[in-house]
Amino acid sequence: MTTKEKILVTGVAGFIGSKVAELLLKNGYSVVGVDNINNYYSPKLKFHRLNLLQNFCDFQFYNIDVENFVELEELFASNKFVSVINLAARAGVRASIENPYIYVSTNIVGTLNLLELMRKYSINKFVLASSSSVYAGEKVPFRENMRVDYPISQYAATKKSAELLSYTYHHLYAIDVSVLRFFTVFGPAGRPDMSYFQFIEKIRKGIPITIYGDGSQKRDFTYIEDIANGVLSSMKPLGYEIINLGGGRSPVSINYMIELIENTLHRKALIEYQPFNNADMSETGADISKAKVLLGWQPEIDFETGMNNTIKWHLQNESLLNSL
Numbered sequence: 001m002t003t004k005e006k007i008l009v010t011g012v013a014g015f016i017g018s019k020v021a022e023l024l025l026k027n028g029y030s031v032v033g034v035d036n037i038n039n040y041y042s043p044k045l046k047f048h049r050l051n052l053l054q055n056f057c058d059f060q061f062y063n064i065d066v067e068n069f070v071e072l073e074e075l076f077a078s079n080k081f082v083s084v085i086n087l088a089a090r091a092g093v094r095a096s097i098e099n100p101y102i103y104v105s106t107n108i109v110g111t112l113n114l115l116e117l118m119r120k121y122s123i124n125k126f127v128l129a130s131s132s133s134v135y136a137g138e139k140v141p142f143r144e145n146m147r148v149d150y151p152i153s154q155y156a157a158t159k160k161s162a163e164l165l166s167y168t169y170h171h172l173y174a175i176d177v178s179v180l181r182f183f184t185v186f187g188p189a190g191r192p193d194m195s196y197f198q199f200i201e202k203i204r205k206g207i208p209i210t211i212y213g214d215g216s217q218k219r220d221f222t223y224i225e226d227i228a229n230g231v232l233s234s235m236k237p238l239g240y241e242i243i244n245l246g247g248g249r250s251p252v253s254i255n256y257m258i259e260l261i262e263n264t265l266h267r268k269a270l271i272e273y274q275p276f277n278n279a280d281m282s283e284t285g286a287d288i289s290k291a292k293v294l295l296g297w298q299p300e301i302d303f304e305t306g307m308n309n310t311i312k313w314h315l316q317n318e319s320l321l322n323s324l
């Protein structure tokens with residue numbers, strides 16, 4: 001009998017973590033998932049995602065905070081992981097301005113805890129979720145070799161810090177690291193703080209939506225299934241590589257996204273305008289040629305198809321959404 005390779009996924013109750021865990025399980029891995037189920041957004045949605053994962057017999061969940069070294073160490077001591085995929089984070093740009101300390105403790109100290117335990121327990125493969133937000137100030141398309149030394153939010157600063165710490169552990173202890181810079185991930189069961197999620201919910205209920213700026217800002221949206229595939233393909237030995245996982249097509253404006261939602265829901269959005277927030281980027285766009293070469297990865301789902309799937313999920317999960 002062959003034993004399954006065991007992967008530690010942090011942030012497993014999150015939007016991306018739950019999809020990555022599902023894909024790992026479907027691909028024959030055993031998954032140990034960790035999450036502290038914090039209330040940055042409704043834990044009900046996190047439990048909803050976790051419930052779906054509990055259907056797999058090779059899935060185990062632990063309510064652990066990645067900031068808690070002692071509890072994490074118990075997990076490392078009792079499991080032999082082949083890889084650690086770190087998706088746990090405080091992930092909102094605006095919230096990082098209001099509460100920077102929690103961003104530093106989770107995104108930086110949490111990452112350090114995992115790297116230290118990987119060193120101690122000789123685990124060689126680390127996949128780290130980073131973000132397009134580190135590219136602030138650069139011109140699109142964003143390439144991995146651009147200098148990204150000027151983060152414009154505490155969130156971006158913590159993501160860059162986690163990248164740097166991972167490099168240090170690669171240099172000192174030969175831990176193999178894939179740093180993945182995700183670009184505006186969207187899809188079913190997404191994050192309620194993200195604009196597409198709020199727009200779908202509010203437009204369908206006839207509640208006014210808020211646009212910061214004039215709505216011409218653009219994002220390189222990437223569909224959740226493409227991201228999960230990208231994470232799995234990055235689990236191979238690479239040394240230390242930073243890789244963009246982005247839509248890689250023409251970035252989409254907020255105004256276009258609203259129009260698409262309006263047309264699909266057959267409802268007009270009520271729009272309130274607020275000044276552009278200077279922790280926001282006006283445009284993101286990924287050069288994804290490195291992901292194609294190193295991982296053989298490219299996104300398969302276009303924005304319109306992905307948004308249709310997402311809106312369908314919102315319509316099919318009304319009672320869950322109304323309870324959040």
Ligand SMILES: NC(=O)c1ccc[n+]([C@@H]2O[C@H](COP(=O)([O-])OP(=O)(O)OC[C@H]3O[C@@H](n4cnc5c(N)ncnc54)[C@H](O)[C@@H]3O)[C@@H](O)[C@H]2O)c1
Nearest residue numbers: 011013014015016035036065066088089129131182184185
């Ligand atoms: N969604 C995006 O568009 C996007 C873009 C770029 C980068 N990312 C990164 O991808 C990763 C996953 O993001 P997401 O969109 O799934 O966010 P999410 O908030 O849905 O998932 C993060 C999960 O981590 C958990 N978590 C937070 N702090 C924790 C802690 N201290 N200990 C244990 N668990 C903790 C949360 O409870 C949550 O379930 C994050 O690192 C995020 O920064 C996301």
